[in-house]
Every structure is written in C-alpha cells, then in structure tokens.
Amino acid sequence: MKSNEPVITSELIAEHGLKPDEYARIEKLIGRRPTFTELGIFSAMWNEHCSYKSSKVHLRTLPTKAPWVIQGPGENAGVIDIGDGQAIVFKMESHNHPSYIEPYQGAATGVGGILRDVFTMGARPIACLNALSFGDPKHPKTRGLVGGVVAGIGGYGNSFGVPTVGGEVRFHRRYDGNCLVNAMAVGLADADKIFYSAASGVGMPIVYLGSKTGRDGIHGASMASAVFGADTEDKRPTVQVGDPFSEKLLLEACLEIMAKGCVIAIQDMGAAGLTCSAVEMGAKGDLGVTLDLDKVPCRETGMSAYEMMLSESQERMLMVLKPEKEKEAEAIFRKWGLDFAIVGETTPSKRFIVRHGGDVMADLPIKELGDEAPVYDRPHVESPKHPVIDAASITPPMAIADALERLIGSPDLCSRRWVWEQYDHVILGNTVQRPGGDAAVLRIEAGPKGLALTSDVTPRYCEADPFEGGQQAVAEAWRNLSAVGARPLALTDNLNFGNPERPEIMGQLVGCIRGIGEAARALDFPIVSGNVSLYNETNGRAILPTPTIGGVGLLNDFQKSMTLAFKGEGEAILVVGDATGWLGQSLYLRDICGREAGAPPPLDLAAEKRNGDFIRGLIADELVTAAHDIADGGLLVALAEMAIASGIGAVLEAPSRLAAHAFWFGEDQGRYVITAKDANIVAQHAKAAGVPLTRLGATGGKVLAFGTERPITVALLKERHEGWLPAYMAGAAPGLASGAAAAGSGAAG
Amino acid sequence: MKSAVVVFPGINRERDMARALKLMSGREPAMVWHADHELPAGTDVVVIPGGFSYGDYLRCGAIAARAPIMDAVRRFAQNGGLVLAICNGFQIACEAGLLPGVLMRNAQLRFICRDVYLRVERSDTPFTRGYNAGQVIRVPIAHGEGNYIADGETVARLEGEGRVLFRYSSPDGIVDPNWNHNGAMNAIAGIINERGNVLGMMPHPENHVEAVMGRTDGRGLFAGLVDHFKLAA
Numbered sequence: 011m012k013s014n015e016p017v018i019t020s021e022l023i024a025e026h027g028l029k030p031d032e033y034a035r036i037e038k039l040i041g042r043r044p045t046f047t048e049l050g051i052f053s054a055m056w057n058e059h060c061s062y063k064s065s066k067v068h069l070r071t072l073p074t075k076a077p078w079v080i081q082g083p084g085e086n087a088g089v090i091d092i093g094d095g096q097a098i099v100f101k102m103e104s105h106n107h108p109s110y111i112e113p114y115q116g117a118a119t120g121v122g123g124i125l126r127d128v129f130t131m132g133a134r135p136i137a138c139l140n141a142l143s144f145g146d147p148k149h150p151k152t153r154g155l156v157g158g159v160v161a162g163i164g165g166y167g168n169s170f171g172v173p174t175v176g177g178e179v180r181f182h183r184r185y186d187g188n189c190l191v192n193a194m195a196v197g198l199a200d201a202d203k204i205f206y207s208a209a210s211g212v213g214m215p216i217v218y219l220g221s222k223t224g225r226d227g228i229h230g231a232s233m234a235s236a237v238f239g240a241d242t243e244d245k246r247p248t249v250q251v252g253d254p255f256s257e258k259l260l261l262e263a264c265l266e267i268m269a270k271g272c273v274i275a276i277q278d279m280g281a282a283g284l285t286c287s288a289v290e291m292g293a294k295g296d297l298g299v300t301l302d303l304d305k306v307p308c309r310e311t312g313m314s315a316y317e318m319m320l321s322e323s324q325e326r327m328l329m330v331l332k333p334e335k336e337k338e339a340e341a342i343f344r345k346w347g348l349d350f351a352i353v354g355e356t357t358p359s360k361r362f363i364v365r366h367g368g369d370v371m372a373d374l375p376i377k378e379l380g381d382e383a384p385v386y387d388r389p390h391v392e393s394p395k396h397p398v399i400d401a402a403s404i405t406p407p408m409a410i411a412d413a414l415e416r417l418i419g420s421p422d423l424c425s426r427r428w429v430w431e432q433y434d435h436v437i438l439g440n441t442v443q444r445p446g447g448d449a450a451v452l453r454i455e456a457g458p459k460g461l462a463l464t465s466d467v468t469p470r471y472c473e474a475d476p477f478e479g480g481q482q483a484v485a486e487a488w489r490n491l492s493a494v495g496a497r498p499l500a501l502t503d504n505l506n507f508g509n510p511e512r513p514e515i516m517g518q519l520v521g522c523i524r525g526i527g528e529a530a531r532a533l534d535f536p537i538v539s540g541n542v543s544l545y546n547e548t549n550g551r552a553i554l555p556t557p558t559i560g561g562v563g564l565l566n567d568f569q570k571s572m573t574l575a576f577k578g579e580g581e582a583i584l585v586v587g588d589a590t591g592w593l594g595q596s597l598y599l600r601d602i603c604g605r606e607a608g609a610p611p612p613l614d615l616a617a618e619k620r621n622g623d624f625i626r627g628l629i630a631d632e633l634v635t636a637a638h639d640i641a642d643g644g645l646l647v648a649l650a651e652m653a654i655a656s657g658i659g660a661v662l663e664a665p666s667r668l669a670a671h672a673f674w675f676g677e678d679q680g681r682y683v684i685t686a687k688d689a690n691i692v693a694q695h696a697k698a699a700g701v702p703l704t705r706l707g708a709t710g711g712k713v714l715a716f717g718t719e720r721p722i723t724v725a726l727l728k729e730r731h732e733g734w735l736p737a738y739m740a741g742a743a744p745g746l747a748s749g750a751a752a753a754g755s756g757a758a759g
Numbered sequence: 760m761k762s763a764v765v766v767f768p769g770i771n772r773e774r775d776m777a778r779a780l781k782l783m784s785g786r787e788p789a790m791v792w793h794a795d796h797e798l799p800a801g802t803d804v805v806v807i808p809g810g811f812s813y814g815d816y817l818r819c820g821a822i823a824a825r826a827p828i829m830d831a832v833r834r835f836a837q838n839g840g841l842v843l844a845i846c847n848g849f850q851i852a853c854e855a856g857l858l859p860g861v862l863m864r865n866a867q868l869r870f871i872c873r874d875v876y877l878r879v880e881r882s883d884t885p886f887t888r889g890y891n892a893g894q895v896i897r898v899p900i901a902h903g904e905g906n907y908i909a910d911g912e913t914v915a916r917l918e919g920e921g922r923v924l925f926r927y928s929s930p931d932g933i934v935d936p937n938w939n940h941n942g943a944m945n946a947i948a949g950i951i952n953e954r955g956n957v958l959g960m961m962p963h964p965e966n967h968v969e970a971v972m973g974r975t976d977g978r979g980l981f982a983g984l985v986d987h988f989k990l991a992a
Contacts, residue, residue: 169811171771255769255814434872434901439775
C-alpha cells in the first residue's frame with residue numbers, strides 16, 4: 011500500500027459521513043485500518059444515497075411484480091412489457107441538493123443522470139418529465155432557483171434531443187432551504203434486448219467509455235446524504251457540470267455497440283462514479299474487479315486514486331466487453347469522438363482491487379462493499395393525526411367567484427406554460443398530448459399504441475397524514491393516466507424526505523411507503539424503479555414529505571386519447587364519484603382561508619378503481635368528449651381548467667346537498683369531470699357499474715356561470731391563469747439575473 | 760426526390776426530418792456524416808437539420824460550418840442544388856456563408872418551444888410552391904437563438920428582392936411585435952439566398968406533417984419540393 015496518503019483520523023472519518031460504528035464495521039470487515047482511498051470508497055458506497063441504508067427495510071414491502079414487469083427495482087431503471095416485442099424503460103431520480111447549490115448545473119446533470127440510467131439498459135429515450143418543488147415565492151432565493159432549474163433542465167434535454175412533456179411545479183415555504191428537482195426519463199427498447207449491469211465471465215475486459223474524468227463532483231453522493239447548514243454555498247465544488255453534447259454522442263455510441271453485440275454488462279457512472287459502477291457490476295455478478303487507474307482517461311494531470319475513484323464527472327459509462335469485439339467497439343467510440351479505454355478486468359477473487367502508479371491503493375471485499383452496506387431499521391414515530399374539519403365550521407371569507415378567480419391564478423394552480431415552453435416538447439414528432447393536460451401522451455414509434463406519462467404527489471396531504479398522502483400520490487397518478495384513457499401499468503417513486511435520524515421524519519417515510527404499497531397493490535400498479543433522497547433539511551427544518559410518483563400507462567390507440575378541454579356547446583357536464591365537501595388540507599382552506607389544517611381527504615381504493623375503470627371504459631367506447639380528474643382546488647378549479655383550455659364556458663347548477671364552498675372546492679378523491687353528447691347513455695353505464703354520477707350542467711357560451719354566483723368570463727379566468735408565473739419571473743428581484751445568465755449556452759433545436 | 764440529410768455530432772432532429780422526407784417523398788433520405796467529403800451522387804435536395812451541432816459551444820453553427828462535408832454542400836449550392844436549412848441548419852448556413860445575417864439569442868433570453876404562425880410571403884419558389892402567397896401556416900419553433908439580425912443594407916436587399924419567404928405573424932397574417940416570438944428583424948422566420956436555391960428557416964415544418972402532432976401545415980413545404988422535382992423530371 012502507498013504510504014503518502016493522509017492518516018486516518020476520527021475527524022477524517024466524520025468528514026466522510028461515516029459514523030464511528032460504521033467505521034468499526036469497516037475495520038472488522040477488512041481486518042485492518044483502511045487506506046485513505048479505501049475510506050473514500052466506503053464512504054461513497056455506504057452513504058444514504060447509494061446504499062438506501064435507512065429506507066431498504068421499508069422499500070422491501072412494496073409490490074414490484076406483475077406479469078408485464080420485466081425488471082423491477084435494483085437495476086439502472088425499471089422495465090415493463092408493452093407487447094409487440096417492445097419494452098418501456100423508466101425511472102425517476104432526484105438531484106435536490108446540487109440543484110439548490112447550483113441550480114442550472116444541478117438540474118441539468120439530474121436530467122443527464124436519469125437519461126443515462128435509461129439508455130444504459132439499451133433503450134432510446136423518448137420522453138422526460140420533472141417534478142419541481144420550490145420555496146415560498148416571496149423567499150429571496152426562490153425566483154433565482156426557478157429560473158436556474160428550468161433553464162438547466164431545458165438546456166440539457168433540449169440539446170440531448172428528448173422531448174420534455176410533463177411534470178409538476180409547486181411552491182411552499184418548507185422548501186425555502188431545500189428545493190426538489192426530480193427528473194424522470196422514459197425510453198423504448200426491444201423487450202429481448204435489455205442490457206443489465208451484472209458482470210459475467212472471468213478475465214473479461216472492463217472498458218471506460220465517454221468523457222474524461224475530472225475533479226468535479228467529488229463527494230457529490232456524500233453531500234447529497236447530509237443536511238444543509240450555514241455552509242451550503244461552500245459546497246459548490248461538489249456539483250458536477252453537464253455536457254449534453256457528449257451525452258448525445260454517448261447515447262448514439264452505446265446503442266451502436268449494443269446493436270453490434272459487443273456488451274456483456276454495462277453501467278453508467280452516476281453517483282460515486284467509477285467506484286459505484288465497478289463495485290455494482292462485480293458484486294451483482296459475484297465476481298471480483300481489478301482496476302488500473304493509470305489507464306483512466308483524465309481531464310487533468312496529477313489526479314490521485316482517491317480523486318479518480320470519487321469523481322462524479324458526467325457522461326461516462328463502464329462496460330464489460332466481449333473480448334473478441336474490442337476492435338469493433340473501439341472504432342465506434344472513436345467515430346463519435348469519445349474515450350474508450352480498457353481499465354481493468356473481472357476476476358474470480360470477489361475482491362475490488364484498485365492499482366495506481368504501481369501501487370495497490372485499495373483491496374476490498376466486493377460483496378460487502380455493495381450488498382452488505384449497513385442497513386438500519388431506524389426508530390420512527392407515527393405522525394400525529396389531524397382532526398377532520400367539518401365544512402360547516404368554515405365561514406367563506408369571500409364569494410365563490412372571487413375565490414375561484416384567486417385560486418386559478420395562485421402560485422400552485424396557475425398555468426406552467428412559462429416553464430414548459432422552455433422545454434422542447436415536440437422533438438421526435440410523437441407528442442400527441444403536450445404539457446398542460448392530465449397526462450402527456452406520446453405515439454409509440456409508428457403507432458397505433460400510445461404511452462401516457464404523469465408525475466404526482468400532494469405533499470401537504472403527506473405531511474398531515476403520511477399513509478393517506480402516500481396512497482393519494484399513487485391514486486392521483488393512476489387517475490391522471492385513466493383520465494386520458496390509458497391503462498396504468500407501473501410506476502417509479504422518488505421519495506424525498508428530511509433527516510431519517512429524526513424519528514418523526516422516519517415516521518413520515520415509513521407511513522408514505524406503507525400508503526404507496528397499499529394503493530399500488532389495490533390498483534395493480536407495481537413499483538418498478540425508484541430513488542430515495544433523504545436529509546432534505548436545513549438548520550433543522552425539513553421539507554414537506556414528498557414521495558413523487560411517476561406513472562406510465564398504455565393506450566391501444568393513441569388517437570383515442572382523451573383531453574380535458576371542452577369540445578363543443580351544449581354538451582352535458584357530469585361528475586363521476588362521490589363528494590362529501592372535504593375541505594381539510596384543501597387549497598381553498600390554505601390559500602383562501604389562510605389555514606393549513608385538518609386531516610387530508612381519505613382514499614377509498616375500491617371506489618378509486620371502480621371509477622377509473624369506468625372512465626377508461628367510457629373513453630374506449632367513445633361516449634365522452636372530455637375528461638379531467640378532480641385534484642388540487644376541487645371541482646370548480648377542474649371545470650375552470652376545462653373551460654380555459656377550450657375557450658368554451660358552462661352553465662352549472664347550484665349544489666343543494668352541500669355548502670357551496672365545500673361543494674365547489676372540496677378535494678374528495680377518486681373523482682372526474684366528464685362531458686358527453688348523450689348523458690343518458692353515460693348514466694346507464696354508470697348505473698350498471700355502480701358508479702355515482704351527478705349531472706352538473708352543460709357547456710356553452712363564453713362565461714362560467716354557476717348557480718346564483720357572479721358569472722366569470724372564460725377570458726378573465728385565462729388571463730388570471732396565465733398571468734401569475736410570467737409576472738413573477740419578470741419581477742426585478744435578486745436571483746433572477748443569475749438564472750437567466752445561466753441559460754447562456756442554449757441555442758437552437 | 761432524392762434527399763440527403765447532413766448529420767453533425769449533436770444534431771438531434773435528423774430522425775424527425777428523415778421521417779418527414781420519407782413520408783412526403785416516398786424515399787428514405789441518405790444520412791451523410793459530417794466527416795464525409797462527398798454527397799451521394801444524384802442528390803436533389805440537401806437538408807441541414809436542427810439540433811445542437813458540436814453542442815453549440817462556440818457560436819451556434821460556427822463549428823459545423825467548417826466541417827469536411829460543408830465544402831461539398833457549398834459546391835452543391837453553387838451548382839444550383841436546393842439546400843433546406845432548418846433551425847440549427849439555418850445557423851450553420853449563415854455561418855457557412857450560404858445565407859446572409861446571423862441568429863442571435865432570443866429577445867427574451869430564453870429557449871422557446873411553441874407553435875407559431877408564419878405568413879408565407881411568396882409561392883413562386885421551389886420551397887413554397889405548396890402554399891399560397893399570404894397563406895398563414897402553424898408550425899412549432901424550438902430554439903434559444905433564432906433572433907435574425909443583419910445590417911440595414913442586407914435587410915433592405917432581402918426585402919427588396921423578395922427573399923423573405925416566412926414571417927412570424929398573428930393567426931390572421933398580421934405582422935406585429937406581439938407575435939414576433941424571438942425579436943427577429945422584420946419578423947423574419949425564413950430567407951433564401953440570392954439565387955433562390957438555399958432556404959434557411961428557424962421553425963420546424965418537419966414536426967407538423969402528421970395528424971398525430973395536431974397539425975399538418977408543414978406538409979406544404981415538402982409536397983412543394985416533391986412537385987418541383989416531379990415537374991423537372
């Protein structure tokens with residue numbers, strides 16, 4: 011072993027995020043004191059981000075199987091069968107910590123990382139989505155973060171050449187110190203040509219592909235496994251720098267070598283770079299790996315073994331190559347102007363050996379590094395229950411029409427056009443439903459099949475009741491897919507929480523996972539991939555629990571996909587599902603009454619399934635002309651969105667059973683608004699299916715008129731809806747300039 | 760119509776373009792690599808598609824304009840061959856000296872992807888014969904640097920010689936700053952060279968050739984080119 015590395019001290023161990031007992035475990039495992047490089051390797055493999063040590067025991071309870079699931083969690087991404095020999099490969103992943111420190115590059119490399127996860131498996135990326143959570147709009151950092159993150163996502167995806175077709179944006183003061191950037195990528199592959207990360211065969215060459223290794227992103231994964239304090243800004247060097255141009259070349263080169271049959275196993279270098287990719291390939295294949303760092307293509311001279319092993323430079327891959335294909339594979343990479351270097355080989359020893367400059371810098375047991383990271387069943391306490399709020403106890407502070415006008419133009423409900431117009435959402439020519447609907451819909455290659463994609467979670471529900479909130483996130487994704495007529499197939503989850511060492515935060519995580527599992531089982535909607543982001547916390551204040559669900563559904567015929575816009579005059583407006591006027595945790599209660607209170611709306615998963623199956627049937631039978639799920643803001647906001655999307659108004663009857671504000675703004679779950687030319691046929695179907703159906707009125711005119719309330723023109727609603735975000739982003743306040751300047755290199759598409 | 764699509768590293772709309780060409784001409788286009796020196800024999804139309812050639816890390820199109828294949832493209836244009844340059848292709852054509860002017864950052868300094876309306880100014884060119892003069896078409900834009908700028912004399916010449924083929928407009932064909940999405944001079948969306956055989960435009964007609972995308976207004980451009988070669992044959 012080389013001796014001029016730093017001496018291992020307890021300070022150094024703590025700096026590496028390793029607890030004393032974890033360090034003791036390392037010494038016991040290897041029977042000696044680790045070298046500095048080895049300590050770095052352990053810290054990279056055993057941090058929360060890579061090891062899932064706090065969440066693993068709970069994640070194991072999730073349903074991950076179905077006849078159409080080809081690959082569940084544990085690989086680079088999940089894989090599902092969509093028939094005709096085609097498979098969809100998808101996953102969502104967070105890049106929260108880096109995006110807060112450096113919004114443009116943090117978000118850009120988040121997109122780059124998730125795209126690599128998808129094309130590593132042999133899929134060509136066909137769509138991206140992203141779920142973003144920002145702090146209070148009034149917080150001085152928020153505007154700059156929104157500008158930088160959106161520009162970064164666009165800057166990477168637009169250049170790479172994948173349509174960004176959907177997602178969500180929310181604002182809440184609990185994200186003031188930690189924004190969330192969850193990026194999802196979806197790819198299309200041949201079902202019999204999926205590539206995996208487990209190495210096989212002894213003495214097989216390990217090849218380094220892509221861009222060179224530099225000193226960026228060292229300890230990125232460890233940084234993402236810690237809370238923020240006063241020194242957040244100092245962590246900028248741990249953020250990687252994205253190069254979408256190299257990623258596009260890497261995509262084309264990888265798909266080419268895969269098609270030529272050169273690849274035994276392949277793994278992208280994401281978090282913890284060379285360390286994580288090499289260890290995972292070896293450990294999964296029950297093989298040892300020896301790396302010769304003198305062969306690693308470096309951007310700068312004099313890099314140490316420690317730096318090379320921990321660099322998170324982007325746009326790199328590690329591959330186990332079929333030896334006879336070396337010349338062919340190398341020629342392909344040279345054609346694309348990318349690095350190709352044999353940097354090691356598989357061995358029978360199950361040791362992870364790293365050589366550099368004639369010295370052995372690390373010699374570790376590979377299985378223990380990967381599979382036998384510490385696993386914790388951390389103490390957790392259940393979140394306190396909130397009382398159910400009786401709508402009658404809430405006095406409306408303003409007229410219904412005034413409340414609607416305010417809600418439709420509020421930060422959480424206004425149009426996200428300002429965001430998605432910065433994303434190329436039409437490239438590849440398959441975008442059937444563009445952003446702004448319940449779910450994005452894409453044609454799959456030549457058709458007729460279509461793919462529906464959505465991302466959902468309601469963090470305020472999760473905070474008030476993690477179990478119900480977890481269920482609701484899954485149900486809403488399932489509902490959004492159903493609303494466009496797609497059969498929901500599978501989901502990816504991105505679990506964003508605070509510090510799991512605090513029992514109340516751990517309780518949120520456990521509760522949400524239980525809820526997700528319960529709903530996924532009931533709706534036959536398995537989890538095939540996911541990511542956990544913990545320690546989203548600053549100075550002891552955690553984010554709202556945010557388990558983002560990315561859902562994927564299939565349409566037999568993309569031309570039958572349903573949209574939410576009203577289609578014509580004089581059509582019946584119907585509500586599917588039961589309402590109790592649930593105001594607890596509603597946006598009405600929060601944004602109109604100024605109260606974040608009460609229990610969130612409960613889920614009835616049997617009714618959820620029944621209503622969703624009913625909607626899908628109506629769409630397939632062409633009995634409805636528009637469909638929209640009822641979510642944030644309740645029924646009236648859903649109706650306003652349908653009117654705004656079409657420019658057509660509606661005449662709605664006043665409720666009788668419930669108080670007006672509870673009827674119009676309650677957030678009862680499992681509901682949809684539909685329009686139909688023939689309401690009677692729909693009513694017959696509803697009766698047969700046992701589905702509650704309420705006739706609400708008819709479409710027509712240029713005004714939304716409801717009961718005895720003041721009518722509002724659709725034009726005014728649209729103005730309110732479209733107005734807030736551009737006006738907010740144009741506000742002259744600190745932070746905006748840096749966001750706009752960071753968009754610098756974006757050019758044409 | 761035999762078309763050749765030039766592919767530089769970082770170009771990303773070559774598949775969209777190939778699909779549109781196949782659909783409208785019935786022939787697969789030849790995909791020509793940037794490092795090649797010759798175009799396929801018998802090429803009728805050369806297409807420089809959209810994307811981010813070489814990452815657009817220098818000026819947009821500046822590196823691609825100097826790629827080996829561009830000498831062949833320049834010779835092809837000098838001999839009167841038709842060149843269709845879209846988005847990054849337009850930027851490359853300007854950098855390569857095939858067209859005058861330059862594409863600057865959008866006036867709002869943001870990337871913009873949206874459907875826009877274009878007024879077709881002339882129908883008597885091979886590129887626009889599928890449309891009527893004054894017709895308004897709806898096609899998407901997707902660019903961060905589409906703000907066309909040239910010196911006053913050049914713009915005066917372009918206008919005087921009727922070389923502006925497409926202009927950003929309202930749905931009714933009115934040219935108005937509110938409908939000029941990137942701040943281009945005179946709302947210029949597409950121009951031809953002096954000889955009329957090189958078209959550069961920022962919008963993407965190739966993305967609006969199938970009903971799946973909601974509109975098929977881009978078909979006219981490709982249908983016109985196909986007709987042009989049918990008549991020539």
